[in-house]
Amino acid sequence: QVQLQESGPGLVKPSQTLSLTCTVSGGSISSSSYYWSWIRQSAGEGLEWIGRFYTTGHIIYTASLKGRVTIVADMSTNQLSLRLTSVTAADTAVYYCASSVVRGPYYFDNWGQGTLVTVSS
Amino acid sequence: QSVLTQPPSVSAAPGQKVIISCSGSNSNIGNNYVSWYQLLPGTAPKLLIYDNSNRPSGIPDRFSGSKSGTSATLGITGLQTGDEADYYCGAWDSNLIAVVFGGGTKLTVL
Numbered sequence: 001q002v003q004l005q006e007s008g009p010g011l012v013k014p015s016q017t018l019s020l021t022c023t024v025s026g027g028s029i030s031s032s033s034y035y036w037s038w039i040r041q042s043a044g045e046g047l048e049w050i051g052r053f054y055t056t057g058h059i060i061y062t063a064s065l066k067g068r069v070t071i072v073a074d075m076s077t078n079q080l081s082l083r084l085t086s087v088t089a090a091d092t093a094v095y096y097c098a099s100s101v102v103r104g105p106y107y108f109d110n111w112g113q114g115t116l117v118t119v120s121s
Numbered sequence: 122q123s124v125l126t127q128p129p130s131v132s133a134a135p136g137q138k139v140i141i142s143c144s145g146s147n148s149n150i151g152n153n154y155v156s157w158y159q160l161l162p163g164t165a166p167k168l169l170i171y172d173n174s175n176r177p178s179g180i181p182d183r184f185s186g187s188k189s190g191t192s193a194t195l196g197i198t199g200l201q202t203g204d205e206a207d208y209y210c211g212a213w214d215s216n217l218i219a220v221v222f223g224g225g226t227k228l229t230v231l
Contacts, residue, residue: 004165037220041160046123046224047209062219096166106213106220107156107171113164 002027002034004097004112012091012119018084022097022112023077030055030075035100037108038071038082040093048093052100053080087119124149125210127223133200134231141195141226143210149221153213155193157186160207160225169208170195200230 008020022036029036037052051061053071061069070083080097094116098108126144133139143155157170168177170186173193185196193210210223 047158047211047222049211049220049222060218063217098166104154104171106154107168107211108158108166109168109171109177111165111167114166 002099002110004110006095006097006112006115008115010116010118012087012117013121014088014119015086018087018091018117020082020095020115022080029073029078029080033102035105036080037098039096039098042093089119092119093117123224124214124221125223127210127226130227132229132231135200135202137200138198139200139228141208143193143223145191145212147191148216149212149214150193151191152215155188156211157195158209202230204228205230
C-alpha cells in the first residue's frame with residue numbers, strides 16, 4: 001500500500017516561493033505503475049488539481065498555475081517536491097500529494113493527509 | 122468556480138439514503154470516467170468510487186456511483202453518523218487537459 005506524507009513550511013510570505021515535499025513509501029516514484037500528483041483545497045473552495053509527474057519525466061500542470069509551478073522528483077530519496085512562486089493569499093490551501101495507478105490515471109487511490117500552507121505577511 | 126457542479130449540502134437521517142449529484146459537460150463527465158472522494162478533516166481523502174461505478178476494496182457497498190450523459194451521482198445508503206463528511210466528484214477534462222473537481226458537498230446526518 002502506497003503511503004504519502006507531505007511536509008513543508010506552514011507559513012509563506014506573499015511574493016515568496018512555496019516549497020513542499022511529499023515522501024513516498026510502499027511504492028517507488030520511479031515505478032512505471034504510478035502517476036504522482038499534487039492537489040490543493042482552499043478554504044471554502046473545492047479541490048484543485050495542480051499537476052502530476054510520471055517516471056518518464058513527463059510532467060503536466062494545470063493551466064491556471066503554469067509558469068508559477070514546478071514539480072520535481074528525487075528518485076534517490078523517493079520524494080516529490082512542489083514549488084509555487086510569487087504566492088498570494090489565494091494560494092493559501094491544504095496541499096495534498098496523491099498517487100494514481102497507470103491503468104486509472106485520472107483518479108487518485110492514495111492520498112497524504114495534507115499540509116496547510118498559509119500565505120501571509 | 123469549480124468546473125463540475127455539486128450541491129453545497131445534503132442531509133438525511135441515520136439509516137436513510139442520500140444521493141449527491143455532479144454535473145459537467147462533454148469535455149469531462151460526458152466522455153471520461155468519474156471518481157468520488159470522501160474528505161474528513163485531518164485525515165487523508167479517501168477514494169470511494171472510480172470509473173463511474175467501481176468501488177475500491179474496503180469500500181462498503183453502501184456507496185454506489187452512476188453516470189448518465191454529462192451527470193453523475195453518488196449514492197449512500199444506510200447512512201451513519203460517521204458518513205458526515207465532504208464529498209467531491211472528479212473527472213479528466215479533455216479540453217482543459219487537467220483533472221477537474223466539483224465544489225464539494227457537505228453531508229449532514231441528522
